[in-house]
Amino acid sequence: MALSLRVERLKRDYLKIPKSVCPERTRLITESYKETEGQHPYIRRAKALQHILENKTIYIREGELLVGSQASRPGAASVFPETGANWVLDELDTFATREMRKFEVTDETKAELRQLLPYWEHQTILYQSMQRLNPETKFQHGFKYSVISPNLNLRGHVGHFIPNYGRIIRDGFQKVEEDARRMLAELDYAKPGSLDQGNFYESILIVSQAIKTFAERYAAEAIRLAELPETTEMRKAELQKIAEICRRVPYYGARTFQEALQSLWFIHLTVQIEGDGFAFSFGRTDQYLIEFYEKDVAENGLTEAEAQELVDCFCLKCNEIVRLADVPPKTSYFGGVNMTQNMALGGQTADGRDGYNMVSKLFLRGDENVHLDQPNTSIRVYEGSTDEFLLQAISDIKSGGGKPAVFNDKAIIPSLMRNGWATLEQARDYGIVGCVEPVLSNGTDGWTNAAMLNMAKCLELALHDGVEPFSGVQLGPKTGRPEDLTTYEAVEEAYNKQISYFVKQMVIMLNTWDQMHGELLPIPFMSAMIDGCLEKGMDVARGGAQYNYVGVQGVGLSNVTDSLKVLKDVVFEQKKLTLAEMVRILDQNFEGNEYFRVGLVNKVEKYGNNAGEVDNIAKRIAKGYCDEVSKYACVRGGMYRPGLFPVASHVPLGTVVGALPSGRLSGTPLNDGISPVSGCDVNGPTSVLLSVSRIDHEEVTNGTLLNMKLHPTALKTQEDMLKLVSLIRTFMNLKLMHVQFNVVSREELLAAQEDPESHRDLIVRVAGYSANFVDLDRKMQDDIINRTQQEL
Numbered sequence: 082m083a084l085s086l087r088v089e090r091l092k093r094d095y096l097k098i099p100k101s102v103c104p105e106r107t108r109l110i111t112e113s114y115k116e117t118e119g120q121h122p123y124i125r126r127a128k129a130l131q132h133i134l135e136n137k138t139i140y141i142r143e144g145e146l147l148v149g150s151q152a153s154r155p156g157a158a159s160v161f162p163e164t165g166a167n168w169v170l171d172e173l174d175t176f177a178t179r180e181m182r183k184f185e186v187t188d189e190t191k192a193e194l195r196q197l198l199p200y201w202e203h204q205t206i207l208y209q210s211m212q213r214l215n216p217e218t219k220f221q222h223g224f225k226y227s228v229i230s231p232n233l234n235l236r237g238h239v240g241h242f243i244p245n246y247g248r249i250i251r252d253g254f255q256k257v258e259e260d261a262r263r264m265l266a267e268l269d270y271a272k273p274g275s276l277d278q279g280n281f282y283e284s285i286l287i288v289s290q291a292i293k294t295f296a297e298r299y300a301a302e303a304i305r306l307a308e309l310p311e312t313t314e315m316r317k318a319e320l321q322k323i324a325e326i327c328r329r330v331p332y333y334g335a336r337t338f339q340e341a342l343q344s345l346w347f348i349h350l351t352v353q354i355e356g357d358g359f360a361f362s363f364g365r366t367d368q369y370l371i372e373f374y375e376k377d378v379a380e381n382g383l384t385e386a387e388a389q390e391l392v393d394c395f396c397l398k399c400n401e402i403v404r405l406a407d408v409p410p411k412t413s414y415f416g417g418v419n420m421t422q423n424m425a426l427g428g429q430t431a432d433g434r435d436g437y438n439m440v441s442k443l444f445l446r447g448d449e450n451v452h453l454d455q456p457n458t459s460i461r462v463y464e465g466s467t468d469e470f471l472l473q474a475i476s477d478i479k480s481g482g483g484k485p486a487v488f489n490d491k492a493i494i495p496s497l498m499r500n501g502w503a504t505l506e507q508a509r510d511y512g513i514v515g516c517v518e519p520v521l522s523n524g525t526d527g528w529t530n531a532a533m534l535n536m537a538k539c540l541e542l543a544l545h546d547g548v549e550p551f552s553g554v555q556l557g558p559k560t561g562r563p564e565d566l567t568t569y570e571a572v573e574e575a576y577n578k579q580i581s582y583f584v585k586q587m588v589i590m591l592n593t594w595d596q597m598h599g600e601l602l603p604i605p606f607m608s609a610m611i612d613g614c615l616e617k618g619m620d621v622a623r624g625g626a627q628y629n630y631v632g633v634q635g636v637g638l639s640n641v642t643d644s645l646k647v648l649k650d651v652v653f654e655q656k657k658l659t660l661a662e663m664v665r666i667l668d669q670n671f672e673g674n675e676y677f678r679v680g681l682v683n684k685v686e687k688y689g690n691n692a693g694e695v696d697n698i699a700k701r702i703a704k705g706y707c708d709e710v711s712k713y714a715c716v717r718g719g720m721y722r723p724g725l726f727p728v729a730s731h732v733p734l735g736t737v738v739g740a741l742p743s744g745r746l747s748g749t750p751l752n753d754g755i756s757p758v759s760g761c762d763v764n765g766p767t768s769v770l771l772s773v774s775r776i777d778h779e780e781v782t783n784g785t786l787l788n789m790k791l792h793p794t795a796l797k798t799q800e801d802m803l804k805l806v807s808l809i810r811t812f813m814n815l816k817l818m819h820v821q822f823n824v825v826s827r828e829e830l831l832a833a834q835e836d837p838e839s840h841r842d843l844i845v846r847v848a849g850y851s852a853n854f855v856d857l858d859r860k861m862q863d864d865i866i867n868r869t870q871q872e873l
Contacts, residue, residue: 117129518530
């Protein structure tokens with residue numbers, strides 16, 4: 082079922098719109114903050130959102146069936162001064178000329194922002210956090226060749242939530258307001274903490290009315306447009322229906338499929354207006370929308386074509402959220418600056434039945450039809466997943482764009498149940514946040530992409546007694562000079578000591594950021610939709626969620642694994658040279674030793690080929706990182722959780738790492754996630770899966786990432802597609818957590834590099850998300866081109 086003419090036109094218009102900077106939100110939040118100085122942070126934040134929703138510019142595009150926009154005009158990104166005042170002022174003159182993710186900025190916008198932003202300079206998370214770090218950790222944070230990249234939540238809101246959208250769509254904010262009013266009335270102000278609780282409930286009442294007003298403004302705009310003399314009768318009827326829907330949702334519960342989608346869009350949009358975080362995710366959309374689809378079909382005769390057009394409109398709307406990101410670090414660490422609004426389809430229901438339904442089908446088809454980078458569609462698979470479901474997902478994968486990613490119930494459900502953290506029913510209902518992070522739906526604040534830790538840099542420091550070789554600075558602890566590391570076991574021990582030190586430094590940084598978010602940036606609208614917050618009378622930023630933790634990623638696992646295998650074989654067993662001699666060769670970036678380097682690459686076993694010893698090193702290194710991370714608690718009452726995925730940070734993190742024993746040259750990209758090093762996996766996709774399965778995926782509780790690249794000819798026939806079904810079932814039975822497929826030829830990627838304007842619509846899988854290939858920097862493009870192309 083192809084795109085309707087309506088959605089084709091809307092998509093064509095969307096693709097023509099240039100990205101620009103909008104100062105309106107900055108103006109409105111500054112007005113509100115100046116009026117509320119001295120009030121409780123909960124109230125200030127609620128009133129700020131209320132002021133924005135009551136006064137921001139609204140518009141309805143011609144032909145839209147679902148309405149609501151983030152900024153004052155299409156393609157515009159709002160400025161969030163509470164997180165970005167410091168860096169926006171620094172980059173205001175370069176947004177239009179920088180290499181990546183350009184934004185048009187008018188002189189009027191520059192002048193207004195220069196007038197408004199100084200008010201915020203000492204109120205941001207960045208400024209306040211830097212005042213509180215101890216000198217040692219502050220040095221580690223600011224050092225040019227740092228091991229840790231913890232800046233996502235320092236320069237923006239946290240994001241990475243799956244709110245309980247289903248509850249709001251079903252009951253509306255009227256029920257939230259009713260519950261908050263009752264809890265406020267029952268509050269005993271003689272009890273400690275009750276003052277904060279009272280302010281929290283007041284903030285919920287404010288935002289509940291604010292979203293009602295926001296939707297009603299769209300209803301009024303729809304009526305205004307309907308009454309214009311040039312409006313056709315057909316469009317007039319559509320606008321009148323839009324007005325009726327906006328008067329109802331999301332304050333009242335939805336009754337029809339269109340009302341449910343409009344309610345979902347309004348609340349998801351408002352989340353993005355309240356905070357500028359990445360990865361606000363939809364969760365299990367097919368599970369909470371199916372009742373509205375089936376009811377609409379039964380009672381109103383909704384046709385599949387009508388439902389598909391609505392879903393296609395929704396998928397297109399997801400691409401209208403625009404984030405103004407700083408460079409560096411976000412536009413390089415998160416190449417393409419994708420919003421990663423994840424939507425998980427299929428998998429088991431809470432009671433163990435197959436969750437694949439008609440809404441799953443509509444959204445998979447919608448993703449393939451619209452063929453843009455949002456939503457970040459995923460599927461969940463288990464033993465009961467049907468070939469019909471998998472083949473439909475593969476049809477989407479085959480179209481290019483790297484979606485949907487595949488997640489495995491057999492690995493993720495036991496991981497979420499570790500240490501009694503969740504019941505079986507809760508774990509079965511998991512969703513995916515952002516790139517690859519599995520979370521318990523509706524009640525989790527997991528900070529799931531809080532920081533990256535450069536594992537390869539830790540190995541480099543271990544080989545240099547903690548001295549950073551580019552600068553000569555003692556960056557890590559002294560763990561032994563090369564001459565002192567006389568056994569392979571001593572090298573691993575030195576590496577583990579570096580990991581231990583830098584994990585602790587990372588925790589200190591992130592606990593500081595976490596504390597500051599709670600103090601400065603409550604998010605009452607989000608809190609209204611996160612289970613646990615109303616019951617506790619506490620904002621989610623201060624620990625109100627049912628489940629709290631911080632997720633941190635190790636990057637460079639395969640590079641470390643392959644390097645340790647080389648040291649074990651070549652230095653300590655074959656004794657072809659000493660460790661000190663190896664380090665000197667590395668420090669010279671193999672200059673004059675190219676033949677030796679090629680031998681290290683080609684003649685020593687590499688991770689990804691189902692070779693037992695090197696795969697066991699990977700297992701041990703992964704477990705060491707996971708165990709170290711899992712020791713620590715976060716300020717909101719939970720623990721730290723380890724992940725092994727890079728987003729796109731493996732490219733910039735590689736620039737600060739010198740040559741490695743594996744034969745990798747200085748400054749080149751690290752491997753992505755738990756994928757083998759590009760070009761080193763030579764025994765086919767099943768061998769890759771077997772190697773990766775040696776890692777205990779249940780321990781990697783914040784998620785893993787495995788990339789595979791296929792040539793388009795690998796999926797030409799139905800028989801070819803069934804081979805991929807078989808590979809996915811092998812992946813499932815091996816209990817891997819995640820896999821994703823790029824279906825694109827090397828030739829097409831090279832052509833896009835040479836002629837980007839003719840390939841504006843080429844979507845590729847970067848890491849746990851997809852992006853326009855031509856929006857990526859050259860190093861990231863080269864990394865994708867050089868990935869091993871597998872045959873089925």
